[in-house]
Amino acid sequence: MNNLKDIISRREAISTAAKIGIGVAIAAVAAGAGLYAWSALQPTQKKIRVVAIAHSAPGMKAVAEEDFKIKYPNIEVELLLFDWETGRDRQLHDFATRAGEYDVYMWDCIYTGAFGPHCYPIDDLRSQYPDAEIFKEYGDFLETIDRRYMHWDGKRIGYVITANVMAMFYRRDLWEDPAIKDMYSKWIDRNLSDLQSMAPDLGLDPKKIPTSLVVPKTLEDVFAIGRFFTKRYNPNSPVEAGNTIMAMRTHTIHWEYCWLFAQWRRSPEGISKLGQPVEPWGDLFTQDGRIAFDPDITDMGIKVTRLFKELCNYVPNATQTEWSECMELLGRGRAAMWAGSWASTFIDFIEKAKENYPETAGKIWVSPAPGVPIDGTWQIGVSRYSKNPREAWLFTQFLVLPDSAVKQWNVASSFPGRKSVIETLAPRYPGIFKEVFLDSLLKAGFRNYVPENPMLEDSIAKWITEYVAGNVDEVTATTELTKEWKSILKLSY
Template sequence: MKKAIAIVSLTAAFAAASHSGAVTLTFACDSVGSGYDECQKGANAWAKQTGNTVKLLQVPKETDQRLALYQQQLGAKSGDVDVYMIDVVWPGLIGQHLLDLKKYIPQADVSRHFPAIVQNNTIGGKLVGMPFFTDAGVLYYRTDLLKKYGYTAAPKTWNELATMAQKIQAGERKTNPKFVGYVFQGKNYEGLTCDALEWISSFGGGSIVDPSGKITVNNDKAVAALRTIQGLVGTISPSAVTTYGEEEARNVWQAGNSAFMRNWPYAYAAGQEEGSAVKGKIGVAALPAGPGGKPAATLGGWQLAVNAYSKNPKEAASLVQYMTSLQEQKRRAIEASYNPTIATLYKDPAVLKAVPFFGSLYDVFTNAVARPATVTGSKYNQVSDAFSTAVYNVLTKKTAPGPALKTLEGQLSRIKGRGW
C-alpha cells in the first residue's frame, strides 16, 4: 500500500510541475544500443503524466562528436534543446551553460544517488546534472565456448585472455572464418581513452595525470601495458579493431563472432534479445589485470542536464527529475541493463534477476577509475585527444609504446603550461 501511495504522489508531483498550457521540450538523449528507444519510453511516460510533449533528437553515437555539437549550440546560447544527456567528464567543460538543478529538484531526490557522482556534477556550487546511469568497463565472454575448450572461469590476467582467446579462435575458425578472439574499442576517440586507461591502470601505470595535476603517463608499466595490447591486434583481435567503437565491437560479438569483448553494461541486455547469436551464452567479469596489478574499469556514465537558455526550465527540470527517479532507473535496469546511480537498486531482487552481474560486480562499478577530467578542467578534451591519438598510433604500429608515451608527455606538458 505504501508503495502505491508513493507512486501516486510522484505522479501528482510531476503533473503539478506542468503549466496549465502544455509545452514541447526537445531532448538530446542517447543513440547507443537501445538508448534512443529507452529514452523515448521514459519521455513518453513523463509526457503522459504531465500533458506536455517531448521531441527526441537523434544524436551522434561518438561522444566526441556529440560534445562538439553541444558546445556549438550552447556557445551560441541557443535554447533549441531543453535537456541534454551529458558524459560524466563534461560538467567542467560545459557547466557554465547549464541550469542549477538544486533550485528545481528536492534534496531528498538528489541524495538517493551515489554521492561521488553528485559531487562530480556540482560545479562552483551548482548542480549542473542529475545522475542518470553509471558505467564501468567490463569483460564479456562466451560461457559455452569456455566450457567447450576446457576453461572453468574467465581470464584473470591479460596473458590468460590472450592464451584462451588464441585457443578458442583457432578452434572456431575451422567452421567460422570470421571468428576472432577479442574485440574492444580501438578507434581514435574517447572510447579508446577509456579502454587504454584500463590497460595502463591494470598494470599499475597510473591514470595519465594524477589528482595533483602531475603528468604520470610516461612510465615503464604504462609502456608494458601498451606493448601487451599492441600484440593483441592482428593476432586475437582483428586489425580492423582500430576502427571499432562500442557498437562495432558489439555487432561482432552479438553475431557470435568473438570469444571475448570489452564493453559497457548496456551490451548485456542487447545480447540477450531475440535473434542474438549469443543469447543465453553471455558471461560478464571484471577486466583482466596486468602482472602484479589489479583489474581496472574506467568510470563512465551519463547525467541529465537542463540548458540554461531553455525557455521552459521548470518543465525541463521536471523531465530530468522523472527520468532520473528510482522507478525509471529500475525500469531501465531491468529492461536494458543500464547501471542505476541509486545504491538501493543494486539489492533489488527484480533488478538482480534481470541483470545478475550487477550484484557480483558491484565493487567494480563503485570503485571505477576516473578519467583526469576534474584536475584538467577545460583542457580535458585536449588531454584525452592527445592520449587517444598516442595510443592509436601504438595500436596501428605507427609508433612504439616507449617513444609514443615520451612524445605524449611533452604534449601534455605544453597543454598544462597553458593552464589546467
C-alpha cells in the same frame, strides 16, 4: 555508437505509443469573448529539446513517450538521438554560441568539467521554480558518482541516469567445453615460454600467465587466452577473434587505455611511484598532478601502449572497429570475449539475446572486467541557455524517479545510480546485479574529467591510433601524447 537508430528499433521493449492529443470539437458557434475565456484557461504548451546519447537513449525515449507525456501533457519532449561524437560536438557548439539549441544536455562522465559551467545549478532551479521540484532524495545516489559527476565547482549540476561500468561478456559455452579446455592446455604448453618472454615489455607479470583455461580476471589472462582464441595464433580456435577491442579514432581510446593502465597504476608498485589517484584527475595522473604515463616518470605508459596494440591483433581490423563492430563480433559468434565491455550491453547479449543475437543466445555470460574496471556514467542537466528551464528541470528529475529508473534498465540496461533502485532490481539478477555491476562500480578506476577533456580525449585517440596503424612507434606515440597533454593543460613540471 554507430547505427543508433538500428539499435533502438531492434529493441522491442521501446514503446511506439501513439501521441496523445487534446481535441475539442465545438459544435456550435461560440461567442468571441467566450472562446477567448476558454482558451485563456488552458495550460500553455511548452516544448523542450533533449539530447539523448547512445545506449541510454532508448530508455529515455520510453519514459518520455509512455509516462512523462501523460503526467505533463502540456510539455512536448523532442528527443534528439546522437552518437557521442556528434552529440558532443553539437553541445560544445551550443556552449560557444549560447544559442539555447538544447534544453537538456547529456554528457559522458569525463566531460563533467566541460559541461558543468553551462548547466543550471540545481539550487538555482530550486530557488526560481519551487513548484517544479519533484525529486529530493539526493542521498540515495551512490556517493562516488554523485560527488564526481553530478557536481562541479561545488555546485550540483545534474543527475546520473546511467551508472555504467565496465564488465566482461564472454562465450561461457567455450570455457565449459572439455575439448577446448584440453586444447588450451596443450596450446599453452607449446607457447608458455614465448608468452612469458613477451609479458614484461607489455607491462604484464610473466608469472601470472594462466596455464589452464580460466575466466579472465587479470590482463595477463586476457593476453594469453585472447591469443589462444585468435585464429592467427591458433588455427584450431573455434572463433576468429580472441577478444574484441576498439581502435577506431574515437572517444573509446581514452577509457580503453585507462583500463589497461589502471591495473598497474593501482598496484602497490604503482601507488608507491605515483601516489593515490585524486579527483578530478583520475588514474592517468599522479597524486601531485603530473601525467602518469609520462616516459620521464615511468616506462609503464610505453608498455601499456604496446599492450594496446597487442590486443588489437586479436580482432580482424582493429582500426576499423568501433562499438557496433564489437557487438557484432561477439554477438554473431565470431569472438570469444569482450573483456572491456560495459554493463549496458547486458540487454543485448543476455536478456534479449534470442531477439538480437540468436546465434549466441544462451551462450554468453558476464563477469567483472579483468584488471581494474573503469566507470563510465552518463548525466543530464538543464542548459543555462534553455528557453524553458522549468520544464527541462521537470523532465530531468522525472528520469531519476524510481519507476523511470526501473524502466530505463528494462529497456536499455541503464544501470541505476540510486541505491534504492539497485535494491529493487537486484533480486531479479542474483550473482550479477550487485556481485558484478555494483561491486565493479564501487571499486572502479576513473578518468580525468577536467574542462580540457575534449582536447585531451582527441589527443589520446590521435596518438594511440597512429601507433596501432603503424605510423609511429610506441615511444614516439607515448612521448608526443605526453607533450600534447602538458601543452593543453599548461603543465610546466
